[in-house]
Amino acid sequence: MGSFTVKKVQALIKDGTPGRYSDGNGLYLMIPRKGTPYWMLRYTLAGKRRELTLDKYAQLSLAEAREQAVEGKKAIRRGVDPIEERKREEQATxxxxxxxxxxxxxxxxxxxxxxxxxxxxxxxxxxxxxxxxxxxxxxxxxxxxxxxxxxxxxxxxxxxxxxxxxxxxxxxxxxxxxxxxxxxxxxxxxxAGGIEKSRDRALSLDEIRQVFKIFQANSDSFSRENYLACALLVVLGVRKTELTEAQWSEFDMKNSQWALPQERSKSGVGIKIPLPPQAIVWLEELKVRACGSAYVFPNRRSSKTPHMGKDTLNRAIAKLFGREPGKKKQPQNRMGEIEIFTVHDLRRTFRSLLASLGVPGHVAERCLNHKLKGVEGVYDRHDYFEERKIALNKIAETISPLVNTQKN
Known part of the structure; x- marks a missing residue:
């Protein structure tokens, strides 16, 4: 019998410290720095040390992993290398x-x-x-x-x-x-795409005013939902899909909070986002427009995804710049002299607004849901909720007059 118990394995996985943990008899629980924990069998054959991945922890219980380790050892005693055997099986499929x-x-x-x-x-x-x-x-x-x-x-x-x-x-x-x-x-x-230039595009306050006027003037191609999504991205600073794939169950309108869950956060860390009053007004309008959907931005077309598509916003903005991928005849440029920007540049705009409003760097980083680096990240578990609330309210106060929220 090995040294593990089910509880001990669960505790190691919950702790999440990367490493190789032995159960004895060559069976190890591997907890990688990135990715999911898995079982591994170490063995020596013909003087060579080898490692055979069995399966992810989620797919294989401790008892099943031990059983596979025993089978592997039996094969090794017969002179059969489990790794070579697996390769043969895989080649066949x-x-x-x-x-x-x-x-x-x-x-x-x-x-x-x-x-x-x-x-x-x-x-x-x-x-x-x-x-x-x-x-x-x-x-x-x-x-x-x-x-x-x-x-x-x-x-x-x-x-x-x-x-x-x-x-x-x-x-x-x-x-x-x-x-x-x-x-x-x-x-x-x-x-392929050529050397990618690192982007540093952020919109000025004057550009924000002009852009939202153009969005509104072209409501036939740039929908009200797109308009409100862009307004929320500038004020909340979240990533595009974190907003466009959001469900109403994540929002606590009464307490002006949005609980972005870990599984939808690109950083892999869930966060409670304070909602400024103006954001609440926009969300309440979206709730009416959602017509009972579970999603804040339901997909208006029959599609695999029940929420707004990944490319919808970028395509809508590109179209206003006279660029429509896949079409021979390009639309008219409605943006005039404004330098081209993408949806992600709205997040960069949010970050530069935080800096211009004097928000401290560590608070700004948490507003962007970045993990704090180094010693500060290890010791400072404080989530700066109140400081982020003040920062987001300041941004909303700055942006609201520029964003003409009159309904189309």
Missing amino acids: IHTVKDLFTDWHQDLEKRLKHPRIPKRIFEKEVAPSIGHFTLNSVTPMDVRAIVRKVAGSGRPTIANDTLMNLKQLFNHAIKLGLLTYNPASAFNVND
């Missing part, structure tokens, strides 16, 4: 690019904090073109066609990410002995 991605994604779930991002890119940008191809049939021309298509739709960052993912995906096939050549290896960022 990996035929297409989609099969390969499914296998690779299991590794990503252990290593990455946000494994759903490469999954989303694969499903949207890669799978429709080559997901059903057998591995040996994929050519560099196929890779180029995918990357060009993404870059041509005006998404340079996604184009670069798509290329990077394809390189890693086919490297995974080489590791498994399924391919000897990577069809994506010769391409670089210049073939």
Whole structure:
């Protein structure tokens, strides 16, 4: 019998300290720095020390992990290497690019904090073109066609990410002995989105006034929901999807608070956001417009997602700048001389407003739901709720006169 009990394993996982914890007999609970805890079997065969990943803790109980460890040890005593055996089994089931991605994604779930991002890119940008191809049939021309298509739709960052993912995906096939050549290896960022410039775009107060006037003047293409979403992003400083995918159950209007849950927060940390009076007014209007939906921004079209789509706001803003991806005839530029901006630049605008209003750096960082770094982050568990409330109220007072909230 090993040294673990179910309670001890649960306590180690709750504590979350990265490390390798032994149950004895070669079985270890692995708690990585990023990703989810998993079971691992260590063994020696032919004088070589090897490590076999069994499964994630969530999928395998302590008793099941011990059972698998015993089976693995029995195989080793017969001279069978469990790692080689698994490779053979996997090779038999990996035929297409989609099969390969499914296998690779299991590794990503252990290593990455946000494994759903490469999954989303694969499903949207890669799978429709080559997901059903057998591995040996994929050519560099196929890779180029995918990357060009993404870059041509005006998404340079996604184009670069798509290329990077394809390189890693086919490297995974080489590791498994399924391919000897990577069809994506010769391409670089210049073939995809090009070198990405670090953005520092923030809107001035005068630009905010002009932009919201233009939003309102073009209400036929820029909906009232889009308008209010942008107003809330400038005043609350949250990330786009944190707002556009929000549910009414997260809001306590009576106490002017929004509890952003951990699982929806990009930083992986839940936070209570104080809501200024003006934000409450906008949210109350959105509640009426939601017509009983559980979502603050329900999707108006029949779609897989019940909430506003990820690209909706950026597309609506780009259209006002005379840019509409995928259309030959481009719309008229309604923004005049205003320098182009994206939805994320509204968050940067919020940060620069905090600085101009004299909000201390550590409070501003918590307003953005950034983890505090270094010693301050370790010792200062105080969430600065009252200080953030004062800061957000100041921003709302500054922004409200510039945002003409008269309904369209």
